[in-house]
Amino acid sequence: MPVQPDHVFKLALRGEALLHNPRWSKGTAFTIDERKAFGLTGRMPSQVNTLDEQCARAYAQLQSRTTPLGKNTFMQSMKEQNWVLYFELLRRNLRELMPIIYTPTEADAIADYSHLYRKAEGLYLSFPHQDSMEENYLEQAQGRAIDLVVCSDGEAILGIGDQGVGAIGISTAKAAVYTLIGGIDPSRALPVVLDVGTDNQELLNDPLYVGWKHERVRGKEYDDFMDKFVQIVRKHHPHSLLHFEDFGVTNAQRLLERYHEQHAVFNDDIQGTGAVTLAALMSAIGVTKTKLSDQRIIIFGAGSAGLGIAKQLRDAMKELDDTSKEEANKRFYLIDKFGLLTESLSKAGKVRPGLEEWLRPDSEWVDATKSSEGQLFLLDVVKHIKPTVLIGTSTRGGAFTEQVIKEMAKGCDRPIIFPLSNPSKLVEVDPKDANDWTAGKALLATGSPFPPAKMPNGKDYVIAECNNALIYPGLGFGAIISKSRIVSDTMIIAGARRLASLSPALKDPDDALLPDFGDSPQVNYEVACAVAHRALIEGNAEVEWRTGADSKDMVDVVRQKVKEAIWEPIYGKYEYDPQGQL
Secondary structure, eight states: OOOOTTOEEEEOOOHHHHHTOTTTOOGGGOOHHHHHHTTOGGGSOSOOOOHHHHHHHHHHHHHTOOSHHHHHHHHHHHHHHOHHHHHHHHHHTHHHHHHHHSTTHHHHHHHTHHHHOOSOOSEEEEGGGGGGHHHHHHHHHTTSOOOEEEEEOSSSOTTSOOOGGGGHHHHHHHHHHIIIIIOOOGGGEEEEEEEOOOOOHHHHHOTTOOSOOSOOOOHHHHHHHHHHHHHHHHHHOTTSEEEEOSOOTTTHHHHHHHHTTTSOEEEIIIIIHHHHHHHHHHHHHHHHTOOGGGOOEEEEOOSHHHHHHHHHHHHHHHHHHOOOHHHHHTTEEEEETTEEOBHHHHHTTOSOTTOGGGOBOGGGGTTSOOOTTSSOOHHHHHHHHOOSEEEEOSOOTTOSOHHHHHHHHHHOSSOEEEEOOSSGGGOSSOHHHHHHHTTTOOEEEESSOOOOEEOTTSOEEOOEEOOGGGTHHHHHHHHHHTTOSSOOHHHHHHHHHHHHHTOGGGTOTTSOSSOOGGGHHHHHHHHHHHHHHHHHHHTOSOHHHHTTTTSHHHHHHHHHHHHHHOOOOOOOEEEEOTTSBO
8 A cells, every 4th residue: 555644653663773764754844743753853953854854955955966976876865765766756757767777877887886885775686605595695685575576697797797785776766666656665675686607807807896797507406506596486475476587598589488487577677678669669650550460560679578579579460460370470580790690600600599489481582682691681681571660779870871761762662760779889780861761661679769850841859769668667567466376468468558558659640659767667667557457367367366357347356456555755744563573
C-alpha cells in the first residue's frame, strides 16, 4: 500500500542509528515530537523543513556541481542518506536527472568505481569466497521481503565493456530505476555484483582496484558459480524477480535460456530492448496499416541486443499473426561485422555459436551485388531485399549512410528506421538526417534522446526514444505483483502491446511512435497491469490470484492491486517502539 502522510511506523531505531538509516531518515523533516521521542533534538538544527523545502535545497546543491559525474556522486551520497528525498528529487526532475543516475553518466562512475569508492552498497559475491555464498547472501537478505534481485557480472557494462566489481554500480542504478519508474519498494530490492574477475588489464594493474584481481573465470567454474547463486535466490526468495544486467554476449542469452523455466528471470539487454523495440515497431505498422509478419527486417548488429530484438519480434509474429517460427525467421536479415549472416559465412567460421537459425541460404544471393570483399554488407542487402524496417544495434556511428537511407526509401513508402545504439555519438544515423533524406517519410525511433526533426510542411516530428525504461520496470513489477513463477514470452508481448497502444502516432501518424519519457511512471503502471493480467490468464501467477482471471472484473482487480503496491516517496509518522522495525 502506498505510504500516506498519516501512516504510522513503529520504529526501534534511535539517535544516530535512525538519523543515518537511509530507509527511515527524514533529515530536517523530523517533527519536534519525533525528535524528542527518538533522541534527535540535539543532533540537528532546530528548524523543521517540509519535503518541498528539502527538495529545493537539495536541487540548489545539485546545481552547484558543474559536471555530470559530480552530480552523479552528489545523488549517490543523497541516496545513502535519505531514500524519500532522493527519489522525490528524481521524480520531480525525471528527464533532467535520469541521465545523471543512469546512462550515460553512470558509465563514467562505474569506470572510475575504485577511485570514487566511499561506501559499500548492495551485495558483493566474489568467486574466491563462494564457499560462504549462502551465508553472505543471508547476512543481507535474511528476514527481508525481497521482491527484486538485480545482478551483474560486469562483463559488458553500458557500452564500456568489462568493469569487474564496478558492476555493482549498474545493479544499484537499475534497482533505483525500478523504484523511480516502476514503483518497487527500495527496501525490497537487492543489488548484487558477481565478482568473477576481470579481463580489463587496466583494472588488474590498478593498485586501487577493489575487486578480485584475477582474470575472468569462464567455463564450468563460471557456470557452477552462477548456478549456486541462482539456486540460493530460488531457495530463499522463490517469488522474486531475478534481473540479469550487462552480461557478456557469450553468457547473456545462455543464462536466460538455462533458467527461463526455473524462476522468474529477466535480461533487460535482451528482453527489455526487444520489448521496447517491438512496441515502437507495432506503433509504426499501425501507421503503415500493415502486419508484423509483412515486414522485411534488417538488424544491423547481431550482439545481445540485436539478437534479443530479433527473437522478440519473431515471437510476436508467432503470437499475433499466427506465423510459424520457420516462416517468421525468413523475415529477418542479421548483419554482423563480417557481413550478412549466411551459410557460407558460417562455414568460414565467422558466425558465433547460437546464430545458426538466422543464417540466410546462399541460393538467395546468387544475383545480388556484393562488395569488393565478396561479402554482403549493409548497402548490398538493402538493394537486394528492399527492407521495410532497418534496426541498428551496432554502435557503429554513421553506418546508415545517405545512400543506404535513400536506397531503402525507394522500396517502401514509409521506411521504418530505428538507429538504437547508445550513446548518441555511436548512433547509426542522426534522425534529422534520416528524416531529411526520406523527405519526412521515415518513421523513426532512437536509443538516445534527440531533438525533433523538421517535416517538409514545417511541423516538428518528435523522435521517439526507444528507452528500455519505458517498459522494463513495468514488466518486472507485473511479474512481481502477480508472484509469477516465470516471465513468459507472452507476458512480455502483453506489456509491449500495452505500451504500443499508448503511442501518440496512433492518433497522429506524424507524431512520436512512443510516449514521452517524462510519462514513464504512468506508462509502466499500464505495462505492469497488462503483464500481471497475462500471468493470471496463463496460470503463472500465484494461486490466490487466479480465480476469475478471464473476467472483466479481474482486470479492475489487477489494476487496483498494482496501484496499491506502488511505493511512493512520502514521509509517514514515526512512533518509538522497542519492538518496532529496524
